Amino acid sequence: MTEMLDKIREAAMVLPAVEEHVEGETHVFYxxxxxxxxxxxxxxxxxxGDGITIEWGSDMPLADVGFPWSxxxxxxxxxxxxxxxxLEAGGR
Structure with a gap:
């Protein structure tokens, strides 16, 4: 398990109705x-938002990526x- 996965899991699992599915080395949050x-x-x-998936590797810190998001x-x-x-219930 990587530090990146730990951080992603920590952020995802506090959100409402999230499930983690694991298949081998792949972890998907739904x-x-x-x-x-x-x-x-x-x-x-x-x-x-438009269904496009944005990817990056562990050598690119999240803070350094030029995301259109926060x-x-x-x-x-x-x-x-x-x-x-x-969302209407104040999900986050």
């Missing part, structure tokens, strides 16, 4: 059966796929 973060070895992929890519990815009832 909300309402929709994947929003995938960790595969030292690579992470986040779901963006410094909270896990939370933003969750917001992109969470059902309206979770």
């Amino acid at each position: 909300v309402a059966d929709q994947p929003f973060v995938r960790v595969e070895g030292d690579k992470v992929a986040f779901r963006s 410094s909270d890519p896990v939370g933003r990815a969750w917001e992109r796929v969470a059902p309206p009832e979770l």
Whole structure:
């Protein structure tokens, strides 16, 4: 288990209705059966608003990546796929 996976898991699992699915070395975090973060070895992929997945490796610190999001890519990815009832209930 990597430090990156630990940080992603810590951020994801505090969000409502999140499940982690593990298949070998791949960890995928879901909300309402929709994947929003995938960790595969030292690579992470986040779901963006238009369905495009943005990926980077462990050699690129999250703070140094020129994201169109805030410094909270896990939370933003969750917001992109969470059902309206979770968002309306003040999901995060």
